[in-house]
Amino acid sequence: MNPEFILGLILLLIGSAVSAFPRPKNYLIQLINLEIPGWGLLLVMLSYNEALALFTFGGVSALSTFILVRVIEKRRPI
Amino acid sequence: MDSLLVVIFGFIAVIGALTTAFNREPYIKLISMSMMIGGIFPFIVDRGFLDVAAATAVIAPISTIFILLICRKGEP
Amino acid sequence: MLPDFLRILIAAPVCWILYITIDVYFKLPEQGGVSGATAIAKDIERGGGALHGGYMMGNIVSSPDASAGTLLASCGVTAAGIPGGLFAALLVYIGNRICYDPGYAGTTGAVVATFVVFGFTQIGFAASDFVAGMVIAILTIQGLSHSHASRLLATLWRWRS
Amino acid sequence: MEVALLIALSVCAIIAAYAAVRVVLEKRPLRKLPYLNVLSFAISGSLLLILPHPLSIVVAVAYFVGSTLESNAIASTYAGGIQKDG
Numbered sequence: 001m002n003p004e005f006i007l008g009l010i011l012l013l014i015g016s017a018v019s020a021f022p023r024p025k026n027y028l029i030q031l032i033n034l035e036i037p038g039w040g041l042l043l044v045m046l047s048y049n050e051a052l053a054l055f056t057f058g059g060v061s062a063l064s065t066f067i068l069v070r071v072i073e074k075r076r077p078i
Numbered sequence: 079m080d081s082l083l084v085v086i087f088g089f090i091a092v093i094g095a096l097t098t099a100f101n102r103e104p105y106i107k108l109i110s111m112s113m114m115i116g117g118i119f120p121f122i123v124d125r126g127f128l129d130v131a132a133a134t135a136v137i138a139p140i141s142t143i144f145i146l147l148i149c150r151k152g153e154p
Numbered sequence: 155m156l157p158d159f160l161r162i163l164i165a166a167p168v169c170w171i172l173y174i175t176i177d178v179y180f181k182l183p184e185q186g187g188v189s190g191a192t193a194i195a196k197d198i199e200r201g202g203g204a205l206h207g208g209y210m211m212g213n214i215v216s217s218p219d220a221s222a223g224t225l226l227a228s229c230g231v232t233a234a235g236i237p238g239g240l241f242a243a244l245l246v247y248i249g250n251r252i253c254y255d256p257g258y259a260g261t262t263g264a265v266v267a268t269f270v271v272f273g274f275t276q277i278g279f280a281a282s283d284f285v286a287g288m289v290i291a292i293l294t295i296q297g298l299s300h301s302h303a304s305r306l307l308a309t310l311w312r313w314r315s
Numbered sequence: 316m317e318v319a320l321l322i323a324l325s326v327c328a329i330i331a332a333y334a335a336v337r338v339v340l341e342k343r344p345l346r347k348l349p350y351l352n353v354l355s356f357a358i359s360g361s362l363l364l365i366l367p368h369p370l371s372i373v374v375a376v377a378y379f380v381g382s383t384l385e386s387n388a389i390a391s392t393y394a395g396g397i398q399k400d401g
Contacts, residue, residue: 082325149392189395216387233372296350
């Protein structure tokens with residue numbers, strides 16, 4: 001039990017609970033809340049010393065954010 | 079890493095995550111998310127993954143800028 | 155050889171004078187560089203500060219200028235000596251170009267701070283003292299009280315022009 | 316780790332904690348950004364002091380420039396600087 005693992009679990013719990021029940025219920029708030037468990041998962045991967053997993057996860061996380069932003073933009077025109 | 083540093087950076091990350099989770103305005107949520115990321119970075123560097131830290135430091139603001147594209151202009 | 159805390163307390167005013175001088179010389183308090191800096195200046199003025207000091211604080215927030223150059227150059231001298239400081243100056247120039255800024259203030263600050271910090275390491279200071287000193291120096295401008303700091307910067311700007 | 320490095324690192328970490336508390340306590344978003352800048356300075360200094368290696372300079376500069384770019388984008392969007400049609 002090193003500190004990275006515990007901190008990652010705390011962020012993962014907070015983020016997934018809040019992202020399941022967003023308070024002002026719209027897509028923007030839910031997308032911002034979804035970033036918190038992403039960083040928590042990165043900390044958990046860090047505690048197992050997986051460098052290649054960290055690279056891949058960082059790239060895929062940014063790419064999925066971009067795709068979700070395009071989908072929300074198309075669904076609700078600004 | 080020293081235990082004082084673990085406590086301080088963990089405090090910054092947790093308080094940033096709580097403010098991001100329970101505030102209702104999008105801009106305050108984004109500023110607090112930047113604070114949470116700042117608390118996480120020393121843990122990555124302390125493990126010795128300097129290349130991962132450099133790549134993540136470039137990727138994280140790009141992700142925030144993507145989210146800013148759908149923050150409406152007049153909305154606080 | 156001075157004790158550790160005293161060295162940090164001497165390094166902080168040196169960094170403060172260095173970056174305030176370079177920033178005011180390159181006319182940062184004259185106007186906001188981008189629209190975000192102007193908005194921060196208007197908000198600080200509404201809270202009881204001065205407008206030109208607010209412009210300088212907004213410019214420090216929204217692009218890396220001489221304060222960032224001083225911090226990163228002393229980081230470079232800590233890690234790799236004189237070549238590290240010059241490499242940090244090159245990286246600061248690239249970062250300035252990313253943030254839509256001409257980049258004179260940041261690069262000049264980094265190059266000057268490299269030689270100043272190297273000069274102080276010859277007389278018994280450690281280069282890591284200047285990292286902590288620069289963090290204390292930026293705390294006194296941006297972190298304690300916005301209205302008092304912006305009035306102080308506006309006084310310095312009126313003095314120069 | 317030698318003593319001078321450790322004391323400088325402690326000073327940076329304590330200032331980072333102070334700036335984090337000030338960011339949370341401030342109400343208006345544009346007034347939060349200078350405190351966030353202090354936090355970014357302190358983190359960027361302590362990233363290098365944790366592991367003094369030549370590649371750490373790249374990490375510190377990348378973190379600082381990224382954080383500054385993020386603040387710039389947030390302030391510009393909040394002020395209505397990005398004119399977006401449709």
